[in-house]
Amino acid sequence: MDELEQAMETFTAVRPRLFGIAYRMLGSVSEAEDIVQDTWLRWQGTDRDAVLNPPAFLATITTRLSMNLAQSAHSRHETYIGPWLPDPIDTGADPELGAERGEALEYAVLLLLEKLTPAERAAYVLREAFDYPYPLIADIVQSTEPATRKLVSRARKHLAAERRRPAPAPEHRRLLSAFLTAAQSGDVVSLEKLFAADVVSYSDGGGVKLAARIPVIGRERVAKFVAAFSSHFWTDADLRWVEANGHPAVELSRDSVTYAILSVITSDDGIEQLLWSMNPAKLRPMTSQSAL
Amino acid sequence: MTGRRCARTSTPRQNRVAVHDLRVASESGDARAIAALLDPSAEMVTDGGGRVAADARLVRGPAAIAARICDVLEQQPAQISEREVNGVPGLVLTRQGRVAAVVCVSVRRRRITDLWVVLNPDKLRHWNRPGQ
Numbered sequence: 001m002d003e004l005e006q007a008m009e010t011f012t013a014v015r016p017r018l019f020g021i022a023y024r025m026l027g028s029v030s031e032a033e034d035i036v037q038d039t040w041l042r043w044q045g046t047d048r049d050a051v052l053n054p055p056a057f058l059a060t061i062t063t064r065l066s067m068n069l070a071q072s073a074h075s076r077h078e079t080y081i082g083p084w085l086p087d088p089i090d091t092g093a094d095p096e097l098g099a100e101r102g103e104a105l106e107y108a109v110l111l112l113l114e115k116l117t118p119a120e121r122a123a124y125v126l127r128e129a130f131d132y133p134y135p136l137i138a139d140i141v142q143s144t145e146p147a148t149r150k151l152v153s154r155a156r157k158h159l160a161a162e163r164r165r166p167a168p169a170p171e172h173r174r175l176l177s178a179f180l181t182a183a184q185s186g187d188v189v190s191l192e193k194l195f196a197a198d199v200v201s202y203s204d205g206g207g208v209k210l211a212a213r214i215p216v217i218g219r220e221r222v223a224k225f226v227a228a229f230s231s232h233f234w235t236d237a238d239l240r241w242v243e244a245n246g247h248p249a250v251e252l253s254r255d256s257v258t259y260a261i262l263s264v265i266t267s268d269d270g271i272e273q274l275l276w277s278m279n280p281a282k283l284r285p286m287t288s289q290s291a292l
Numbered sequence: 293m294t295g296r297r298c299a300r301t302s303t304p305r306q307n308r309v310a311v312h313d314l315r316v317a318s319e320s321g322d323a324r325a326i327a328a329l330l331d332p333s334a335e336m337v338t339d340g341g342g343r344v345a346a347d348a349r350l351v352r353g354p355a356a357i358a359a360r361i362c363d364v365l366e367q368q369p370a371q372i373s374e375r376e377v378n379g380v381p382g383l384v385l386t387r388q389g390r391v392a393a394v395v396c397v398s399v400r401r402r403r404i405t406d407l408w409v410v411l412n413p414d415k416l417r418h419w420n421r422p423g424q
Contacts (some may be wrong), residue, residue: 030420081342082349085408087415088394092376102379107396107408142392 004044011043014055017130018062020034024125025066025118026073027086027110035065059132062120067141070118075204075277077114080262082254086110103129112159115201115265115273116136117215123148124155172266173248179264179271180239180250186230191223196269201225204274222274304380311381312398315372318361318383326358331403336360341412357407368392384419391419 016040022032035078035286039061047094051057077084086107113121119141126132126140138148175194201216216225240251242261249263265273310329317325336351338344352358370385370392377384377396385393394416398406410416 029415082344083337083339085337085339085410085415086378087418088377088382088396088410090375090377090419091379105379106398107378108398108406111408 003048007043007048010048010054011040011058014058015053018058020129021059021062021125022066024104024110024113024129025063025070025091025121027114028073029087029089031069031073032066035062035069038065056136059126059130063126063140067118067122070121074114075279078261078275078277083116086114105129109159113155116155116158119143119153120155123151124159128154128156169248172264175266175271176248176250176262176264179274183226183230183236186227188223188227191226192219194271195219195222196267196272199271199273201274201276204279226274306402307397308374308381310402310404311383311397314397314404315374315383318365319372321362321365323355323358323362326361327354330354330357331400331405334403334405334407336407336409338409339415341414343413344411345394367373368418378387391416394419 015036017241018036019032022035023029026032026035038060038236042061046057048054088107089105091105092104104110113124116124122141123137127134127135132140134145134148134152137152138145141148141151143151150190177189179194181187182194197219198217199219199222201222203215216222234252237252238254238256240253242249242251247263247265249261251258252260254263259278263275263277264271265275313329314326317329332354334352334354334357336357338349338351340349348360351357368387370387373384373386375382375384377394380396381398385395386390392411394410396408396410397404410411
């Protein structure tokens with residue numbers, strides 16, 4: 001067997017798994033197929049004799065490519081017209097699209113996964129759907145083993161907690177409106193009252209604006225975090241209600257230049273997530289659409 | 293199998309029964325029967341990729357959801373079949389031999405709490421590939 005045939009054989013054997021990882025990470029069949037194709041191209045260009053464990057190597061490439069794409073997919077979903085849902089896959093008829101095994105494929109899970117950071121998502125998928133050992137997952141997501149265990153347990157907590165109902169639209173609006181008031185005055189106590197206990201604040205600054213790249217977690221910490229930038233962040237801000245992914249959100253601008261979109265995810269327990277989008281490149285499509 | 297189960301709020305059997313009953317009630321256009329299968333807090337989310345009117349993207353409550361299902365099927369009749377979607381029982385709507393919609397549900401305590409309807413043709417392309 002020639003070298004390329006052998007490379008192909010190794011790849012074909014793990015292809016369904018690679019698709020399964022990418023699909024769970026992205027919820028898109030075409031994106032997952034592209035990632036699998038990219039993985040194949042990289043595998044062709046790799047010095048394969050130096051690879052000790054080809055399946056793990058290939059899973060690593062696929063996961064990292066998926067994490068990169070998940071980063072930008074998040075903002076595309078935010079500006080998608082109407083609610084974004086994952087592509088459904090026919091697991092009955094097509095074993096290939098069955099993504100190798102059934103774990104973590106249900107819509108309820110995929111929709112929750114979509115709310116996690118790419119690293120949390122990757123760690124969760126590799127652990128729960130494919131039972132990878134922690135040291136390997138840590139290596140794939142380029143983290144330490146204890147930090148990886150934490151990623152998985154946080155993801156699990158988010159998912160295993162009985163899925164809470166999103167707050168009805170008027171309540172969603174009220175929470176966001178009360179948040180704006182409390183945030184602008186830096187009122188930590190009022191902020192805490194609006195938050196669910198395990199509230200998470202995610203920022204996407206695209207590496208451009210000063211923004212916490214790491215999610216801030218927990219009622220007290222998020223309240224302090226928000227209060228800490230109360231003065232400069234809101235000064236001279238024009239607030240405008242817009243719609244993001246089917247929910248009311250707020251656009252912040254200064255001198256007619258949009259600098260942030262704030263959206264929240266709410267439930268009966270209050271605000272579950274704050275999503276700060278401050279990446280200039282990603283604000284443009286939103287701005288042009290905001291006449292909705 | 294790891295034996296762990298995440299966010300699974302009903303047994304596969306309950307799921308299958310709920311999906312089957314939903315198909316039967318939808319085929320007979322019986323709004324009351326559909327509503328009876330739904331949790332009071334039920335929501336129906338539709339992803340039409342911009343092709344669905346804004347007020348139809350998110351429908352809340354059994355009566356409104358049931359009415360919407362009946363309206364749509366009356367205006368645009370479709371063949372409904374029970375299929376495994378994303379590892380669990382779901383429904384597939386076919387018109388002229390082409391998959392026009394895929395419906396996933398979530399079931400809790402024997403009632404349907406969520407319906408996720410994908411109409412966006414881009415997201416259904418792989419359901420309509422030749423040979424499928």
